[in-house]
Amino acid sequence: MSEAASPPPLSGLLGQEPAIEALTALAGRALAGDAVPPLLLFGPDGVGKRTAALAFASTLACLRRAGTDACGRCGPCRRIAGAEAITALREGATAQDAPRSYPDSGLVSIPKGKTRISVLQARDIAQSLSLQPFELSRRIYVVDPADALTPGAANALLKSLEEPPPYGVLVLVTAAPWALPITVRSRLRAVRFRPLPEQIVRRLLEAEGLEPAEAETRARRAAGSLARARALDLEGEATRLEAWLQILERLGARAPAPPLAVLAGETFGGSAAEALEGLAALLAVLRDVAAAHAGAAPRTLSPAAAARLAPAATALLGPALDRAEAVETLRREIVSINRNPRLGVEGAVLALAGALRP
Numbered sequence: 001m002s003e004a005a006s007p008p009p010l011s012g013l014l015g016q017e018p019a020i021e022a023l024t025a026l027a028g029r030a031l032a033g034d035a036v037p038p039l040l041l042f043g044p045d046g047v048g049k050r051t052a053a054l055a056f057a058s059t060l061a062c063l064r065r066a067g068t069d070a071c072g073r074c075g076p077c078r079r080i081a082g083a084e085a086i087t088a089l090r091e092g093a094t095a096q097d098a099p100r101s102y103p104d105s106g107l108v109s110i111p112k113g114k115t116r117i118s119v120l121q122a123r124d125i126a127q128s129l130s131l132q133p134f135e136l137s138r139r140i141y142v143v144d145p146a147d148a149l150t151p152g153a154a155n156a157l158l159k160s161l162e163e164p165p166p167y168g169v170l171v172l173v174t175a176a177p178w179a180l181p182i183t184v185r186s187r188l189r190a191v192r193f194r195p196l197p198e199q200i201v202r203r204l205l206e207a208e209g210l211e212p213a214e215a216e217t218r219a220r221r222a223a224g225s226l227a228r229a230r231a232l233d234l235e236g237e238a239t240r241l242e243a244w245l246q247i248l249e250r251l252g253a254r255a256p257a258p259p260l261a262v263l264a265g266e267t268f269g270g271s272a273a274e275a276l277e278g279l280a281a282l283l284a285v286l287r288d289v290a291a292a293h294a295g296a297a298p299r300t301l302s303p304a305a306a307a308r309l310a311p312a313a314t315a316l317l318g319p320a321l322d323r324a325e326a327v328e329t330l331r332r333e334i335v336s337i338n339r340n341p342r343l344g345v346e347g348a349v350l351a352l353a354g355a356l357r358p
């Protein structure tokens with residue numbers, strides 16, 4: 001990633017004004033000589049936390065700053081843009097292979113083929129923070145996703161978080177702050193990121209070269225996440241929505257639920273990933289049915305598709321909407337307790353049907 005593009009300067013980050021104001025103020029004080037408290041940037045996935053962390057790091061290290069904006073072109077800016085060094089050093093390494101020198105900046109993340117940030121990676125951060133910087137003016141490490149730190153890794157960071165050296169900057173990034181040990185969280189200055197406004201997501205997608213119509217569709221369905229907007233599989237989503245429309249039409253007409261549950265399981269239960277997408281689509285459809293019933297515009301379905309479910313709305317609303325919660329729970333359990341995806345999807349249909357009984 002040494003060719004990685006520099007992050008935009010702090011003032012160029014869109015849609016996160018309160019967070020950027022907080023980071024800009026911290027950067028200003030740091031440039032005036034204050035130490036930087038260890039930071040926790042938290043908020044949903046895909047809303048710019050890592051970009052902001054790198055922009056903040058660049059501001060502190062840049063040689064040709066304009067105010068609190070990094071230039072994006074000088075040596076330190078380029079080094080931070082390509083900062084993956086610590087992760088790379090530790091890939092496949094053992095405790096005996098501790099590196100002899102540490103880069104001044106690093107993006108510490110989950111190594112390829114692993115699922116967590118290891119205690120060795122955390123010890124690298126702690127060890128490197130005990131050394132004076134040698135190329136940059138500070139040592140700056142971004143840990144993302146911080147909720148992937150193993151308990152041992154979190155523990156190994158405690159001392160660095162409690163007494164960071166004056167040149168040390170630690171920025172932890174997470175979408176799941178509650179998953180961090182309280183001992184870690186309590187030592188961090190929290191900066192909250194929110195879902196991006198829809199028009200900002202649209203603008204960013206258009207700036208990446210998407211046609212305005214597609215950018216608009218993706219932005220509308222992305223729930224404020226640029227990453228989600230980019231990753232959306234629009235064709236697959238159309239297929240999923242149509243399958244749910246047919247199943248819900250029949251449920252609304254009081255067709256027997258078990259065969260429909262089996263059909264849904266066959267359609268959406270092939271893998272955990274498919275089941276998660278499938279149930280997310282079901283929840284979006286249920287939201288739209290509720291919205292259309294209340295006279296609001298649907299967000300995911302076309303108005304024509306929402307109209308198809310209008311006859312079923314009375315049956316699907318009311319107690320059925322409480323079952324949206326059951327659908328959401330089943331969806332989460334596919335991840336959290338490894339629930340069989342097919343049974344999860346079948347359970348969702350049965351849960352909806354259960355609420356349809358008079």
Ligand SMILES: [Zn+2]
Binds near residue numbers: 062065071075
């Ligand atoms: Zn620079």
